Amino acid sequence: MPEALPTSYRVRDDLVISPNLVLAPMEGVTDITFRRLIRQIGGCGMTFTEFIPAAGLSRGGARELLLATFDEAERPITIQVFGNDPTVLAEGARVAQDLGASAVDLNMGCPSKRVCAHSGGSALLKEPLLVARIVRAMRAAVSIPFTVKMRSGWEPERENAVEIARIAEAEGAEAIAVHWRTRSEKYGGQRRLDTIAAVRQAVGVPVLANGDIVDAPSALHTLRQTGVHGLMIGRGAIKNPWVFREIEAALHGLAAPIVDEAEKERVLLAYFDAIRETFRHEKAALGRFKKISKYFIDGIRDGESLKVQILRSQTPDEAIGHIHEHFEGLKVRAVRAPAMPPRAERARS
Ligand SMILES: Cc1cc2nc3c(=O)[nH]c(=O)nc-3n(C[C@H](O)[C@H](O)[C@H](O)COP(=O)(O)O)c2cc1C
CATH class of the missing domain: 3.20.20.70 (Aldolase class I)
Structure with missing residues (x-):
């Protein structure tokens, strides 16, 4: 049962x-x-x-x-x-x-x-x-x-x-x-x-x-x-x-939906845009970016350096620039070093 x-x-x-x-x-x-x-x-x-x-x-x-x-x-x-x-x-x-x-x-x-x-x-x-x-x-x-x-x-x-x-x-x-x-x-x-x-x-x-x-x-x-x-x-x-x-x-006994890096980037940027809409003052928007980033970025690959960059940012634009750079960097690294196949597949090939 x-x-x-x-x-x-x-x-x-x-x-x-x-x-x-x-x-x-x-x-x-x-x-x-x-x-x-x-x-x-x-x-x-x-x-x-x-x-x-x-x-x-x-x-x-x-x-x-x-x-x-x-x-x-x-x-x-x-x-x-x-x-x-x-x-x-x-x-x-x-x-x-x-x-x-x-x-x-x-x-x-x-x-x-x-x-x-x-x-x-x-x-x-x-x-x-x-x-x-x-x-x-x-x-x-x-x-x-x-x-x-x-x-x-x-x-x-x-x-x-x-x-x-x-x-x-x-x-x-x-x-x-x-x-x-x-x-x-x-x-x-x-x-x-x-x-x-x-x-x-x-x-x-x-x-x-x-x-x-x-x-x-x-x-x-x-x-x-x-x-x-x-x-x-x-x-x-x-x-x-x-x-x-x-x-x-x-x-419901189902597998977790897969959320890839492109989706995380899209959601994070759209959310930061929405924060800027809500907080018309740049300083308040930046404060909220920093609060959210402390947690959200833990879920992003190699996110520690991005977190530090966002926490040091002086403006929302600067923080958003770092997010773009980070995800671009991840894409470049993925092209240069495709993920290793699992051990069993390597043994077979
Ligand atoms: C930033 C932050 C703000 C919180 N504000 C409230 C609040 O307004 N009302 C409340 O009942 N609990 C508040 N909490 C407590 C959370 O609702 C929750 O009880 C606590 O974080 C433990 O759950 P978690 O481990 O899932 O975060 C807050 C927690 C955090 C981290």
Whole structure:
């Protein structure tokens, strides 16, 4: 019998996520331009905005409204908000609903000092009673699906994701995403999936696993080890925007689609063009190029030198020039040194 791994999950009848692969919220990355790129490539069942301060959103702040902008074709999309005041968060959720979001999500994962200092993000994990009040208020404020995303706890000695997940479910959260790291581990630590598996056992709503899912093997391993309904992918999607298609294929027992260097060059350049369109100021566009390049270029052959060149670039044109040169160089080298046939073929010929 082939093993049956889930390929979709149902939040409610009007929100079925298929494939069950979700783009994680990432500040300064998952804006409308990046999400368009992910949607065009395909394989992603739902996208998230980056976290948006509920206070600014509820005031109708221009920056916050811009962050919440999405294309109609992008659905389903979740608007994620953060804060620590139940009334303000409820108002932020209401605005997200008015903007037409498919779902609204509460951030309980952000490790940044700025956010945690005001008891927002992952600092909420230390205050279960406040979590209950926030979830209750947000749930009551909207009729669209309401979800939460969290880390596994504040620090390894105080992992309380199961407790928080139970509270969130009891107060009406309809799906729960869990990043296996605690707040104190930031982006390091040893990958542990037991807490995610425990959350999956503890609640009846769909659970998404998050953290270091970067390809088909890590995706299948996570699904098998945790029994979750779906996967949420962050940095792996910046490094390899085709990762959703690769995992979707694997879930159906198919081989990964082949993405050659010409396709990577085309996508990277088209994406940088789109960034320039969005960020009319050259400096802001260059800043975004650099942020994306740190990850994307890891997926390009001999990319280390290109990464350094882009990080040193003074203008977007200079960075784009380096990309052209790099891919031209790869083409020239491929013509001069055609790939060696596999050993078995060499032996036969
Ligand atoms: C640049 C960056 C920005 C992030 N911003 C957010 C955010 O706005 N909201 C949130 O819930 N998590 C945020 N995260 C955390 C990710 O959503 C995710 O939980 C984390 O990166 C682990 O998943 P990954 O290993 O697939 O990247 C951010 C992560 C990165 C790298």
